[in-house]
Amino acid sequence: MINKNSGISRSTILGYPRLGAERQLKKATEAYWAHKITAEDLLQVARQLRLDRWAEQRQAGLDELPSNDFSLYDQMLDAAWMLGAIPDRHRGHAGLDRYFAMARGTDEAEPLEMTKWFDTNYHYLVPELGPDTEFRLDPTKPLAEFDEALRAGYLTRPVIIGPVSFLLLSKPAWEGGDFQPLELLDRLVPLYAELLSRLAERGVEWVQVDEPCLVTNQPDSVLQQVDSVYRLLAAVRQRPKIIIASYFGRLGAALPVLAGTPIDGLALDLTGAGAANLDDLERLGGLPGRRLIAGVIDGRNIWAADLPRTFESAQRAARLAGEVAVAASCSLLHVPLDVTRDSGLAASYPGWFSFARQKLSEIVILARGLNEGAAAIAAELGASTDARQARLNSPLVVNPAVRRRAAAVGAADLDRGSGYPERRDEQRAQLGLPDVPTTTIGSFPQTRGLRRARAKLRCGELSPAAYDEVMRDEVRSVITEQEHLGLDVLVHGEPERNDMVQYFAEQLDGYVATEQGWVQSYGTRYVRPPILLGDVSRPAPMTVEWARFAQSLTDRPVKGMLTGPVTMLAWSFVRDDQPPAETARQVALALRDEVTDLEAAGIKIIQVDEPALRETLPLRAADRAEYLRWAVESFRLTVGGVANRTQIHTHMCYAEFGDVLDAIIAMDADVISLEAARSKMAIVADLAAAGYPNEVGPGVWDIHSPRVPDTDEIVDHLRTALAAFGDRVWANPDCGLKTRGYPEARSSLANLVAAAEQVRQDSAG
Ligand SMILES: Nc1nc2c(c(=O)[nH]1)N[C@@H](CNc1ccc(C(=O)N[C@@H](CCC(=O)N[C@@H](CCC(=O)N[C@@H](CCC(=O)O)C(=O)O)C(=O)O)C(=O)O)cc1)CN2
Ligand code: MET
Numbered sequence: 038m039i040n041k042n043s044g045i046s047r048s049t050i051l052g053y054p055r056l057g058a059e060r061q062l063k064k065a066t067e068a069y070w071a072h073k074i075t076a077e078d079l080l081q082v083a084r085q086l087r088l089d090r091w092a093e094q095r096q097a098g099l100d101e102l103p104s105n106d107f108s109l110y111d112q113m114l115d116a117a118w119m120l121g122a123i124p125d126r127h128r129g130h131a132g133l134d135r136y137f138a139m140a141r142g143t144d145e146a147e148p149l150e151m152t153k154w155f156d157t158n159y160h161y162l163v164p165e166l167g168p169d170t171e172f173r174l175d176p177t178k179p180l181a182e183f184d185e186a187l188r189a190g191y192l193t194r195p196v197i198i199g200p201v202s203f204l205l206l207s208k209p210a211w212e213g214g215d216f217q218p219l220e221l222l223d224r225l226v227p228l229y230a231e232l233l234s235r236l237a238e239r240g241v242e243w244v245q246v247d248e249p250c251l252v253t254n255q256p257d258s259v260l261q262q263v264d265s266v267y268r269l270l271a272a273v274r275q276r277p278k279i280i281i282a283s284y285f286g287r288l289g290a291a292l293p294v295l296a297g298t299p300i301d302g303l304a305l306d307l308t309g310a311g312a313a314n315l316d317d318l319e320r321l322g323g324l325p326g327r328r329l330i331a332g333v334i335d336g337r338n339i340w341a342a343d344l345p346r347t348f349e350s351a352q353r354a355a356r357l358a359g360e361v362a363v364a365a366s367c368s369l370l371h372v373p374l375d376v377t378r379d380s381g382l383a384a385s386y387p388g389w390f391s392f393a394r395q396k397l398s399e400i401v402i403l404a405r406g407l408n409e410g411a412a413a414i415a416a417e418l419g420a421s422t423d424a425r426q427a428r429l430n431s432p433l434v435v436n437p438a439v440r441r442r443a444a445a446v447g448a449a450d451l452d453r454g455s456g457y458p459e460r461r462d463e464q465r466a467q468l469g470l471p472d473v474p475t476t477t478i479g480s481f482p483q484t485r486g487l488r489r490a491r492a493k494l495r496c497g498e499l500s501p502a503a504y505d506e507v508m509r510d511e512v513r514s515v516i517t518e519q520e521h522l523g524l525d526v527l528v529h530g531e532p533e534r535n536d537m538v539q540y541f542a543e544q545l546d547g548y549v550a551t552e553q554g555w556v557q558s559y560g561t562r563y564v565r566p567p568i569l570l571g572d573v574s575r576p577a578p579m580t581v582e583w584a585r586f587a588q589s590l591t592d593r594p595v596k597g598m599l600t601g602p603v604t605m606l607a608w609s610f611v612r613d614d615q616p617p618a619e620t621a622r623q624v625a626l627a628l629r630d631e632v633t634d635l636e637a638a639g640i641k642i643i644q645v646d647e648p649a650l651r652e653t654l655p656l657r658a659a660d661r662a663e664y665l666r667w668a669v670e671s672f673r674l675t676v677g678g679v680a681n682r683t684q685i686h687t688h689m690c691y692a693e694f695g696d697v698l699d700a701i702i703a704m705d706a707d708v709i710s711l712e713a714a715r716s717k718m719a720i721v722a723d724l725a726a727a728g729y730p731n732e733v734g735p736g737v738w739d740i741h742s743p744r745v746p747d748t749d750e751i752v753d754h755l756r757t758a759l760a761a762f763g764d765r766v767w768a769n770p771d772c773g774l775k776t777r778g779y780p781e782a783r784s785s786l787a788n789l790v791a792a793a794e795q796v797r798q799d800s801a802g
């Protein structure tokens with residue numbers, strides 16, 4: 038081999054969950070917002086959490102610990118703060134209040150926009166930059182966290198988002214014409230140079246500069262900028278050693294560029310598609326004399342590692358660099374903290390899962406193997422193989438009946454038989470709706486009372502019958518509310534659902550849900566992604582009784598409400614032993630039975646939500662067609678069994694739809710509702726230009742904010758939609774109302790109904 042691995046191998050991670058085993062950070066932050074605790078109380082909880090995290094990592098045997106991977110809300114917000122990218126509208130506040138104003142907005146000032154972090158279910162705050170942005174370095178946070186760790190006895194590696202990714206992930210906030218944040222690179226680099234010096238002064242030995250954008254396709258011009266930036270930063274006289282961290286896939290053309298700069302090391306994702314990074318690096322001749330952080334443990338999923346296989350990758354990595362550190366493929370932010378906190382999981386599935394804490398142990402074992410030889414970890418390697426074999430052969434994993442059914446799916450199953458025009462006539466006849474029908478996206482406010490009732494059910498304080506009665510009362514009140522408001526197509530309000538994915542996972546075979554497996558989705562909002570572990574089937578109907586009950590209360594149509602197969606996968610941990618397309622087909626078949634049962638129960642409209650369709654679009658363009666093929670197929674399979682007269686809706690939110698318009702058309706839902714208000718109805722023109730042939734409900738206000746839209750503004754939005762889509766327009770908000778309170782939900786819906794009436798008169802007059 039070209040390089041002899043001289044150094045000893047180390048163990049490390051790129052980042053760790055920050056929420057705390059008891060969700061301390063959520064509780065303290067929300068208590069601070071509610072003025073129940075002081076800023077100092079909140080900061081004390083945060084300080085303790087950071088100390089606990091370092092202690093935990095060191096106790097697990099990790100050699101090198103990251104710092105500045107903690108955040109009170111979001112790491113991109115922290116970066117904007119550190120660089121002084123504060124919008125004028127937030128400058129009225131100072132300190133923590135300014136920080137949270139940027140995160141959540143105030144009565145006077147909108148927050149920063151929130152968007153998906155790559156293809157994960159984490160959301161970051163988007164820095165706003167213009168040609169007049171004046172960056173100002175405020176390195177307080179990384180320096181203070183480094184000092185804090187040092188005082189506790191840990192020499193840490195601060196984590197900083199890199200300048201190129203910072204700019205690429207920001208959005209232009211300028212009315213004056215064409216402007217791309219990347220144009221500010223020259224202005225930004227001196228601040229990073231200054232930051233490096235300041236870190237070195239404090240005694241930082243290594244800094245981790247994250248450049249995740251480099252795993253997505255970047256034009257040569259950007260790669261050239263990467264080259265010159267890191268040559269400049271490497272030339273800073275007094276600086277720590279620099280690791281450039283990439284994650285979420287293969288660097289491709291960016292790898293030789295980074296390796297060609299005089300930086301001191303690279304972190305590479307060596308799992309999944311990232312495994313190719315190792316071949317690419319080998320072809321380049323490795324990183325002689327430099328450091329490689331080898332991301333061999335999957336940081337995105339929860340399966341216990343196949344240790345013999347990952348050990349092989351680690352050994353290959355070690356041969357390619359001057360020194361290697363074993364790590365996970367990305368920050369452990371995206372997995373829950375500790376599998377042993379769910380007593381059922383560890384007992385029922387021994388050795389199957391590895392959450393963040395368990396991954397630390399895997400990393401440490403592999404590093405020990407590199408240092409002491411395979412024999413030193415032979416027991417662990419053997420146990421890993423045994424546990425994996427036991428899992429793959431478990432009757433919980435393979436269900437022959439499900440496989441037979443999935444294999445028998447044919448083209449006819451994906452096809453409703455008639456095209457949209459015929460379906461539309463039959464639906465109009467059955468439904469008798471007015472023009473511009475009004476509806477909502479499904480959920481009504483998830484009140485404290487509903488969550489409490491569920492908590493009481495869990496601990497036995499409420500019987501299942503009493504719990505059901507609380508939910509039925511809520512459905513009654515949601516139906517009455519909607520009739521009162523004068524909405525045309527009603528919903529039952531989803532009060533019985535803890536989450537739109539978890540609720541279904543809890544009822545499907547082949548899925549396991551967790552009680553404590555929280556993962557941050559944004560700010561203080563967390564999810565518990567369920568685990569797809571075996572072939573999926575539906576032992577019994579899941580939503581039919583709720584839908585039937587709601588429909589029994591009203592003469593107006595009530596929409597049945599399901600979460601679609603793509604979203605069921607996107608917001609879960611997926612199997613590592615079969616392609617996602619296969620799992621999606623199984624989920625689709627289970628949902629197809631639910632759709633059929635809803636139709637048989639007299640439900641005339643069924644909505645199958647696919648909010649995650651765009652987010653799991655592969656980061657690399659070359660992989661997209663195959664993904665979209667199975668995504669569309671699984672949606673069509675879910676709804677393909679219903680009669681023409683049954684109206685199928687779908688719903689999407691949180692994304693730029695431009696890349697997936699053809700797929701949206703191919704899904705062939707009778708009606709689609711989507712996010713539109715935040716992007717000022719731009720989607721309407723895009724859909725019209727793409728020739729979208731079916732009915733559309735562009736969301737006419739942003740439900741993520743408590744702001745109540747007035748009637749005129751909704752009328753304007755509806756007129757825009759009517760101009761493009763004529764009699765194929767629906768009136769609805771842009772997502773469910775679950776995070777809203779009743780007062781603002783009620784007022785907004787009243788204005789929606791008034792606006793729809795007004796535009797109906799336009800066409801009548
Ligand atoms: N899976 C998923 N991903 C998604 C979304 C989504 O809806 N689901 N929406 C997008 C944005 N993400 C979001 C993610 C989370 C929440 C959210 O509201 N999360 C809740 C938890 C929801 C939940 O699981 N609720 C459970 C448990 C609630 C709880 O914490 N109960 C208390 C007790 C109740 C009390 O006394 O208040 C406890 O366990 O301690 C329930 O209702 O049963 C939170 O963090 O607070 C909203 C949006 C994108 N990704
Ligand atoms: C994130 S999409 C949400 C759709 C769901 N039906 C709801 O209204 O909450």
Ligand SMILES: [Zn+2]
Pocket residue numbers: 478648688689690691771772773
């Ligand atoms: Zn939505």
